[in-house]
Amino acid sequence: MLAIVIPYYKFIFFEKTLQSLANQSDQRFKVYIGDDASTENPEILLEKFKGQFDFVYHRFENNLGGISLTQQWDRCIALSNNEEWIMILGDDDYLGNSVVESWYKKYSIFYMKTEVIRFASKIVVEETKKVSEVFTHPIWEAATDSYYRKLEHLTRSSLSEYIFSRASYRKYGFYDYPLAWNSDDRAWLDFSDNKPIFTINESVVYFRLSALNISGKEDNNVFKSLSLISFYEFILSKKLALYTSYQQDRFMRKYEKEIKMVRNLSLKEFFLLLFCYLRFFNFDSFKKFIKRSIQ
Secondary structure: OOOEEEEOOOOOOOOOOOOHHOOOOOOOEEEEEHHHHHHHHOHHHHOOOOOOEEEEEEOOOOOOOOOOHHHHHHHOOOOOOOOEEEEEHHHHHEEEEEOHHHHHHHHHOOOOOEEEEEEEEEEEEEOEEEEOEOOOOEEEHHHHHHHHHHOOOOOOOHHEEEEHHHHHHHHHHOOOOOHHHHHHHHHHHOOOOOEEEEEEEEEEEEEOOOOOOOOOOOOOOOOOHHHHHHHHHHHHHHHHHHHHHHHHHHHHHHHHHHHHHHOHHHHHHHHHHHHEEEEEEOOHHHHHHHHHHHH
């Protein structure tokens, strides 16, 4: 019923990831490991875990994650056997011992009412060895509200602490942003399919932040910015009407600011903002935007 998919590339933290799966108090899951032509072969380590949990390992002959992380996620998911629910677990993240057990315990509560389930999370900062306080969420929350809290730095979110339905994944797929930055944010807005996200706060997924992963690196900020601009365009074009006036203004300002950090507004971007101001705001807000644009 539950597929845990691991797009593997880095060895350094992988044993902790695997050990967390072996430690699950409920073993009703199957793991699918897709090796992205890594130079660090994990097969000797995997031998150690044979019989401790059910897994399949497949090595791809070409590296795809360096070109498109979302396509690597897709081909790893394709290794699975049509389980109804999917988790994509990073090769440097790990699960608390009761994650799978709590998912099954809550199953009757959320089944048929949601397409996306998430867990509480903690950040493990590798360089300092510090572990953050737990990040919890409302039990039921609209995906739009969830992302807005992240926008305002009131919470955090990453790929590993979510489980999503295969049906919704097939319907929408992952959007291929640069570095897959914001691809998970877009997924929860799409995959939720107009249903609320259900949260299990009793169990924790641990997200590792290090200089080795995309979140911790700073030499890729240009690509992150390009991704964010494209993601904001999606929000402004498809989701803005779902937010309050204050929130709409926050999105539009952040979109405008993110662009101006790297270049001038393109004609397409100018007209998108123009349309949004005319649709959602009064004439004074429109005039202020025009004034900012010509300065």
